[in-house]
Amino acid sequence: MGVLAGRWLRLYTYTVLLLLYIPILVMFLYSFDKSFYASTWEGFTTRWYRLMLRDTRLYAAMANSITVALASAVVSVLLALPASRLGRSRVKRVIEASAIPPVVMPDIAEAVSLLLLLIALGFTFGWTTVFIGHTAFNIAYAYLTLSPMSGDVRRYEEAARSLGAGRARIIARITIPLLMPGIVAAFMLAFIMSFTDFVKTLFTKGPGFETIPILIWNRARRPGLSEFSSQNALNAVASSMVAVTLLTVLLYTMLRRYRSRRNLGTG
Amino acid sequence: MTVGRGKWIIASAAPFLVFLVVFFYAPFAYVVVYSFKTGSGAGLSNYIALLHGTYLRVLAASLKLALSTTLITLLLAYPAAVYAGLMAGVRERYIVLVGFMIPFWIDFLLRAIALKNILYILGVRPGFTATLMGMVYDYLPYMFLPIYASVSNVPRNAVDAARSLGASAGRIFKSIILPLTMPGIAVGIMLVGLMSLSDYVIPSLLGNVDTYTFGTILYYMFLESDQWGLGSALTVLLVASTMAAGYYTVKKLGKEALEGWES
Numbered sequence: 221m222g223v224l225a226g227r228w229l230r231l232y233t234y235t236v237l238l239l240l241y242i243p244i245l246v247m248f249l250y251s252f253d254k255s256f257y258a259s260t261w262e263g264f265t266t267r268w269y270r271l272m273l274r275d276t277r278l279y280a281a282m283a284n285s286i287t288v289a290l291a292s293a294v295v296s297v298l299l300a301l302p303a304s305r306l307g308r309s310r311v312k313r314v315i316e317a318s319a320i321p322p323v324v325m326p327d328i329a330e331a332v333s334l335l336l337l338l339i340a341l342g343f344t345f346g347w348t349t350v351f352i353g354h355t356a357f358n359i360a361y362a363y364l365t366l367s368p369m370s371g372d373v374r375r376y377e378e379a380a381r382s383l384g385a386g387r388a389r390i391i392a393r394i395t396i397p398l399l400m401p402g403i404v405a406a407f408m409l410a411f412i413m414s415f416t417d418f419v420k421t422l423f424t425k426g427p428g429f430e431t432i433p434i435l436i437w438n439r440a441r442r443p444g445l446s447e448f449s450s451q452n453a454l455n456a457v458a459s460s461m462v463a464v465t466l467l468t469v470l471l472y473t474m475l476r477r478y479r480s481r482r483n484l485g486t487g
Numbered sequence: 488m489t490v491g492r493g494k495w496i497i498a499s500a501a502p503f504l505v506f507l508v509v510f511f512y513a514p515f516a517y518v519v520v521y522s523f524k525t526g527s528g529a530g531l532s533n534y535i536a537l538l539h540g541t542y543l544r545v546l547a548a549s550l551k552l553a554l555s556t557t558l559i560t561l562l563l564a565y566p567a568a569v570y571a572g573l574m575a576g577v578r579e580r581y582i583v584l585v586g587f588m589i590p591f592w593i594d595f596l597l598r599a600i601a602l603k604n605i606l607y608i609l610g611v612r613p614g615f616t617a618t619l620m621g622m623v624y625d626y627l628p629y630m631f632l633p634i635y636a637s638v639s640n641v642p643r644n645a646v647d648a649a650r651s652l653g654a655s656a657g658r659i660f661k662s663i664i665l666p667l668t669m670p671g672i673a674v675g676i677m678l679v680g681l682m683s684l685s686d687y688v689i690p691s692l693l694g695n696v697d698t699y700t701f702g703t704i705l706y707y708m709f710l711e712s713d714q715w716g717l718g719s720a721l722t723v724l725l726v727a728s729t730m731a732a733g734y735y736t737v738k739k740l741g742k743e744a745l746e747g748w749e750s
Contacts (some may be wrong), residue, residue, distance in 0.1 A: 225656055229570040236567045237586045240627060243601035244593070250604055258604035299506055302499035311497055315504060322511050324733060326685035328702045329726050332709050332718060333514035336521060356510040359503060416594040418688055419702070423709070433596050440600060440692055451603060458600040462593055469592045 244462065250452050251459045257443070257451035268456035275448060278457065281435040285415055288347065288431065292354040293362075293410035297403055300362035304370050316367070322360035330357065331423035338424065345426025353424035354417055358410040365406040366399075373398045401475060408472050412465070432461065515726065522719035533720035542717075548699040552615065553684040556622040557630075560679050561672070563623070564630040568671070569664065572638030573646065584635065591628040598625050599692050606693065613695045621689040626682055630675040637671030638664070670740040677732050685725055701725050 246258060251269070254262040272278060306312040322330070334353055343349050376398060380390050418433040425434065436457060439449035447453060525532045536542070571583040590598065602624050611617045641664055649659045687702030694703070701721065708718030 226570070226574050229566055229574060233567040233570040233583060236563050236627070237583065239563075240586070240590045240624070243598070243605050243624065244590075246604045246608070247601040258607045299503040302496060303503035305496055306500055307496075309497075311500065315500060318504065318507055318512075322507070324729070326681060326701075326725055326729055328685045328687055328705055329722050329729070330511070330514070332705050332722050333518040334510065335709060336715060336719065337514040337517045340517065352510055355506065359506055360511075363503065416596070418594075418596050422687070422706075433594070436596060436600065437688070437692065440603070451607065454600055455604065458597045462597055462601075465593055465597075466589070469589075 247455045247462075248459050251455035253452055255452065256447075258455075268453045269460075271447065271453055272456055272460070277430070277448070278432075278435060281430040281432050284347065284350075284429065285431040285433075288351050288354060289411045289414035291351055292358050292414045293407045295355055296358035296362040296410045297366075297407050299359050300366055300406065301399075301403065304363055304366035305374075306370075307374065315363070319360040319363045319367075322357045323364065327357075327417075327419040328423075331420045334420070335423045345424065346429045349424040349426065350421050350429065350431070353420040354414040357420070358413055361413055362406040362410050365409055366402050369398070369402050401478065404475055405472065408468065408475075412468060412472075416465075432457075518719045518722050521715065522723045524716060524719075533716040534724075536717055537720055537724070545699045545704055546701075548697075549684060549701055549704070552619060552622070552690075552698070552700060553680055555619055556626060556683040557676055557680045559619070559623045560627050560630040561675065564627055564634055564675065565668075565672070568631055568634040568638045569668075572635050573641060573643065573664070580639075587628045587631045587635070591632065595625050595688050596692075599689050603692070613693055613698075615694070615698055618690045618694040618698045621693040622683045622686065625689060626679045629678045629682065633674035633678065634668060634671035637668045637674075641667045673736055673740060677736050681729055681732060 250258045252264050252266065254265045254267065303315050306315065331353065334356065338345070338349055338352075373395060376394050377390050380394050385393070415431075416433060417431075418437065421431050421434055422437075425431070430438070436454060439445070440454055443449055443451060443454075522533050523529045523531070537546075567583070567587075571580050575583060599621050602621050606613075606617050606620070611620065645663055646659055649663055654662070683700070685701045687700065687706055690698045690700050690703050691706070705718055705721060705725075708714040708721065
């Protein structure tokens with residue numbers, strides 16, 4: 221295509237990219253503004269971040285978010301790991317197929333279905349039901365992260381065995397080192413999915429239970445209620461979360477790269 | 488020790504399956520059953536009730552929002568994907584790709600909060616337009632990435648060959664680029680269409696009482712009024728259309744088109 225078309229397309233591309241980043245940047249900016257919401261700039265302040273520090277409701281929500289995400293990630297990896305180690309068999313194919321729908325199904329459909337069943341089974345809504353809801357999709361993500369590498373690991377184990385290595389030695393020198401990066405990646409993915417989940421939480425939490433996303437949403441829905449729910453207070457909370465997310469993603473990418481480099485090195 | 492083949496390892500995979508069946512598949516089965524429940528027995532009354540004028544209008548409004556979102560994200564993402572995948576150098580391509588990947592990782596809710604600032608500044612009141620802007624903003628990366636994947640598979644030498652044989656830019660686009668990127672377009676439309684159709688977060692934050700999606704309708708039916716039967720029927724419809732869209736895309740484009748979207 222012509223040079224001219226290329227130039228226009230380039231301008232277009234960067235304009236679209238800019239549109240993606242402007243709201244985030246404006247949010248960062250206004251989290252340091254004295255006013256209550258993005259209007260005119262009234263001067264620099266760290267007021268909204270200081271407000272966060274004495275926000276006990278935020279602490280409670282944070283505790284819920286972290287404990288649910290940790291528990292869900294640990295259980296997901298523990299359940300998915302043995303399943304991902306299956307050799308080629310009919311069971312493996314069943315598991316493989318059953319892990320796809322939780323990833324592609326609209327979360328709202330999953331959420332209302334689970335709600336209905338949990339009510340029918342007489343569950344008390346709160347931490348446990350949220351944990352169940354998150355783990356129902358997280359085990360699928362954990363499985364899909366772990367299973368692509370299981371074939372490779374098995375080949376190395378078989379090679380080691382045919383060379384006379386003992387069982388303990390295979391586990392210590394082959395299985396654990398080769399599985400570790402996958403386990404860490406699956407754990408982190410599950411943790412992020414749980415920590416950021418909104419819809420599944422909304423339908424399984426019951427009254428009174430809050431995670432960080434639920435708290436932000438509750439406040440954003442009623443912006444005039446208190447200074448905690450003003451837009452710029454939310455900007456500060458959301459900006460902090462964006463910063464944490466980006467750091468986590470960076471760590472995750474570095475781990476993956478490390479893993480693929482290792483795989484290249486050994487294979 | 489037969490690693491991966493022994494009976495013990497099959498047994499150790501059982502908890503995984505049991506958990507999925509009990510807390511993912513059983514709920515769906517229950518909703519399907521529930522959707523056919525009527526006052527006295529089983530029947531289609533919930534589905535028939537959805538054909539009532541009020542619900543049809545609401546469902547049409549959801550479709551309008553989803554279609555508008557899909558169309559606008561397509562128009563924004565496609566040229567950018569063509570530029571990044573075919574025309575940019577290696578370094579620039581990487582920059583654009585990462586540029587679209589980063590928002591992909593920032594949570595929907597946080598991006599909706601971020602966009603609220605822009606809506607304040609522009610003076611856009613909560614409603615259809617604000618929700619549409621929010622959806623376009625949140626879903627753009629989901630349109631870009633699959634299209635980019637198919638653009639980067641277009642052989643550059645085919646484009647070069649066509650050009651050296653005198654094909655115009657328009658002709659190259661119509662005969663080479665567009666047909667070869669159709670799979671990416673289809674996956675992008677499917678992803679964005681389904682996500683915007685079922686979304687709840689964005690309309691609940693940026694919409695008003697007249698902004699409908701399957702998500703807001705389901706929220707209303709399950710949590711604000713006790714219309715569980717109707718809600719179940721709507722859930723079944725949503726799941727069925729998701730499955731149909733997924734099946735159609737896989738069938739039409741082959742499994743490769745969806746690869747990388749599973750994990």
